[in-house]
Amino acid sequence: MSVSEIFETMEYGTAPESAAEALAWLVDQGSRFGHFIDGDFTTPADGFDSKNPATGEVLATLSQATQADVDAAVKAARKAQNGWANLGGHGRAKYLYALARLLQKHARLFAVLEVLDNGKPIREARDIDVPLAQRHFYFHAGMAQLMESELPDAEALGVCGQIIPWNFPLLMLAWKIAPALAMGNTVVLKPAEYTSLTALLFADICRQAGLPKGVVNIVTGDGAVGEMIVAAEVDKIAFTGSTAVGRRIREATAGSGKALSLELGGKSPYIVFDDADLDSAVEGLVDAIWFNQGQVCCAGSRLLVHEPVADLFYAKLRARMDKLRIGSPLDKSIDVGALVDPVQLQRVTAMVDANTSGETHVAAGAVPDQGCFYPPTLVTGLNPADPLMQDEIFGPVLVSTTFRTPAEAVQLTNNTRYGLAATVWSENINLALDIAPKLAAGIVWVNGTNLMDAAAGFGGVRESGFGREGGWEGLAGYTKPKGKTKPLKTISAFSGEGGPVDGVDRTAKLYIGGKQARPDGGYSAPVYGKSGKLLGHASIANRKDIRNAVEAAQAAKGWSKTTGHLRAQILYYIAENLDARAEEFAARLDAMQGGKGGAKEVAASIKRLFTYAAWADKYDGQVHGVPIRGVALAMNEPVGVIGALCPAEAPLLGLISCMAPAIAMGNRVILSASEPFPLAATDFVQVLETSDVPAGVVNILTGPQADLVEPLARHLDVDAVWSFGAAALGHVVEQTSAGNLKRTWVNNGMARDWMGAAGEGRAFLQAATEVKNVWVPYGE
Secondary structure, eight states, rough: OOOHHHHHOOOOOOOOOHHHHHHHHHHHHTTTOEEETEEEOOOOSSSSEEOOTTOOEEEEEEEOOOOHHHHHHHHHHHHHHHHHHHHHHHHHHHHHHHHHHHHHTTTHHHHHHHHHOOOHHHHHHHIIIIIHHHHHHHHHHHHHHHHHHHHHHEEEOOOOOOOOOOOOOHHHHHHHHHHHOOOOOEEEOOOSSSSSSHHHHHHHHHHHHOOOTTTTEOOOSSSSHHHHHHHHSSSSEESSSSOOOHHHHHHHHSSSSSSOOOOOOOOOOEOTTEEEEEEEEHHHHHEEEEEEGOOOOOOOEEEEEEGHHHHHHHHHHHHHTTTOBSSOOOOOTTOOOSSSSSHHHHHHHHHHHOOOOEEEEOOOSSSSSSOOOOOOOOEESSOSSSSHHSSOOOOOEEEEEEEHHHHHHHHHHHHSSOEEEEEEESSSSSHHEEEEEEOSEEEEEEEEOOOOOOOOOOSSSGGEEEOOOHHHHHHHGEESSSOOOOOOOOOOBBBOOOSSSSSSEEEEOEEEEEEEEETTOEEEEEEOOTOEEEEEEEEOOOOOHHHHHHHHHHHHHGGGOHHHHHHHHHHHHHHHHHHHHHHHHHHHHHHHSSOHHHHHHHHHHHHHHHHHHHHTTTOOOEEEEOSEEEEEEEEEEEEEEEEEEEOOTTTHHHHHHHHHHHHHHTTTEEOOOSOOOOOHHEEEEEEHHHHOOOOOTTEEOOSOOOHHHHHHHHTOOOEEEESSSHHHHHHHHHHHHGTOOOOOEEOOOOOOOOSSSSSSSSSHOOOOOOEEEEEEEEEO
16 A cells, blocks of 8 residues: 555554564473472473464463462462561562563563463553553552551561452552562462463563562462462462452352452443533543453443433444454554453353344444454443343443433442442533542542552452552551451350349340330340349340341431531540440449449540541541542542441440441441440440431441341441451351452451550551542643
């Protein structure tokens, strides 16, 4: 084609990237790979082929890890961990810096190998994936350097098992390995079966960097290898992948004491208001859904368009779709590459073919006959409940509906079980920032999409998982408080016989929706003091009482919208009213527990209420220093409805230590009171009734916690459950919470010093909040 002909047609010429260097590297390795364990590659074993999804050609043969391989990798990581942690932050920072530099030196090799293995366009791997992987190692080299001064009370968890997906093989590796190493952990990582080659190249540069043996271990294989890592003697599991697998991992790790972070699926909305710059919104949408062929967990796969501009926007979008170029991923003029594997191609095809609703538009560009290619597709006119609007497709398929008002846009956005990301497109920044906090999502992009950086946490809510990758908040998942803990001692209720100690029988009721309520089951249990005297009766709650309490808590969601200043005033008022009855509460605690520590516990409870009243309007978010013209606002938001199994050993202080941070941050709570000593909690109801606490914000149940834990953790309208009781309770909480992947915080059967520093502070505030990162670019 001549230059004049090119000017006539304005068609792009081909711009192929050479794969020679990457293929030569594979050949140099014999095109067969073992695992990377204890600083060296093992002898290649029987396994599976890694193929180029654009051509079907075999790139290399990889080894299928056995149980012995996983055990060896974990053993090597365990052996190396103390030495790695004891290097100190500066020592680890130098290695992380070296890895970042080597990623830069071999940037083109990584990019081309990623394209060959994954099928994404070379422009994306070269300009986004590899530079962002480098950024994560540079950023976390800094985090390692600052750990001792900025996180003086934190230490490494130990050995981390990490399982990453096939859509961003190198980038997900960087997201997982960099923070883990920075904080002094060692890792055993399993890359995806389809896309292991850049992980093995990374292992090669670990040797070039002189990384101590055993600090990074990489084993390859299918999902069975991931199951082995989950079951191994590791201290944390970090998983990125499907919600279904994440749910199984939550169940498998329940009660094990392993830390867990899950970054799962999404069905992210892309909201376009009528005042948006429509042309810019169309270009943003191209990046939102056709970036990496739509194989992105936070892809803007659910388009919501304001009705006044819907027809115009769809026309512009279809015209832009028809100009997208589909073809060889190594061609730098290509927009859309290949799906990762024939299995994924079949899955996307089947989901779209099964749809019978709406109107479908397929991009006009030619699709190669060979390889796993699927054309960009738009399906409009869908109903919110249609399967394509609810289920993650994970392909280049955009589905859409319209909305009339901002309120309806919020309803449609939140009408999903997921909650990873959302995009709001509007020239009215007031509207955008009004909408952003209302969206159930861990990340909100304003007039942009797929903005990511190591300085800003990435992660979701609901069935999109829990935990964050990146930023200061991401480090919490790779550290634990310093110090040793002791096993929790079992505390049993006292027994006795006879009439009430004061001659008047009293039956304490439950506290639900701002009212004292009789238990649904109609049963109560006697509460005796150490002397054997009857102190009163406590109601026995059941699953119906749990449902009533959850309903009351959901009805009180307006509490989350109040100001921290207002919440602080109410907490101060609770403290004031408790202080006025301090002697009475101290006597009750002494009578129940048989000691003389009641006054001390009451004083500590009052002080704790003051602490969280102080924090209510001071637990601020951050403005992250991300490399864009704009800001990334890390906003602390309430989790929602929190159920808490309060500690037995501190009947008043433990209950207040669970309640106060939760409501200070805007949550509503359902508190299961101390089982052996419930009357302190039921007496506290009278303090709440006189302290202006809105109905439903605090709900208190009494009775056996073993009977309450399962319905509480299973309830889909409970957003988090804390357990400070026996280890068996924590096991049930973690296992049962897998139903909707709610957040959990359990003590794993270890004691907590409720009188000391461990009984309050940032750990409680972090558990009571979700971090939402709102990205706001600016400039003309």
